[in-house]
Amino acid sequence: MKLRSIALAGLLGGGLLMTSGCGSDDVVDAINDLVKPNVVYVVNGFSSDITAHADTDASTLQPNDMKPFALTGDGNTDVYYEVGANSSEHSSLPYGNAHLYVATPTCNAVNGLGKITDVSTGTGIVELVNATDSELTANATNTVTVHVTNNGVTKHYDLSLQVGEKVAACSKATSTVKIEDLGIVQGSIVMVTINNTASDPYTVEDNVPTTVDVDIVYLGGENAVAVPLVKWDDLI
DSSP: OOBEEOOSSGGGOSOOOOOTTOOHHHHHHHHHHHHOSEEEEEEEOSSSOEEEEETTEEEEEOTTOEEEEEEOSSSOEEEEEEETTEEOOOEEEOSSSEEEEEEESSTTOBTTBEEEEEEOOSSOEEEEEEOSSSOEEOBTTBOEEEEEEETTEEEEEEOOOSTTOEEOTTEEEEEEEEGGGTTOOTTOEEEEEETTEEBOOEEOOSOOOTTOEEEEEEEETTEEEEEEEOOGGGGO
16 A cells, blocks of 8 residues: 655645735734734544544544544544544644644544643754554664755655664654754655555645654555655745
């Protein structure tokens, strides 16, 4: 099965609002009003479709898909999902940051409906999130690699931890690689490889701030999703 590599910049929508005569605070306020600054990136770790909910917004996600939800207001965001007629427990995610929410049948599960969450640190770290109930051991056959092509030249960045290091089930580990090390710029072609299976290539359409965290979410087998935890004000 091919991996699904999520756009590192194209998920952000319409881009910046450029208004002459306005200060930076004015632009921030305008963008907050228009593009809804509380962002929740929901990943479907099930083998079947789910319906994800964030406050009053809802969307159907196929297996391994990701959907960003952006909400207005200054309170917490109520996030949960449904599989068939069954509904997961609700999570309240604080306003004003970018969150990862992985729907999973194994991690922190109640009646087979679980989740694993993360939040942006704003420091540009790249983390490996193990969203399965099996320990993941870093070795020559368990590798997570990001491939970045600029001007026809491809560089490979191995996100595996030191050989032999283990990432516990339903947990995460920070890579020594940071997003600024990846050389991702406007026009970069990005792919992710788990073991020997590569994702579809993605062409980055905007520059990505070096403060953006990236979560490589391991979903089991050779399935993974790359999720940039971009806040709307990262574009300012």
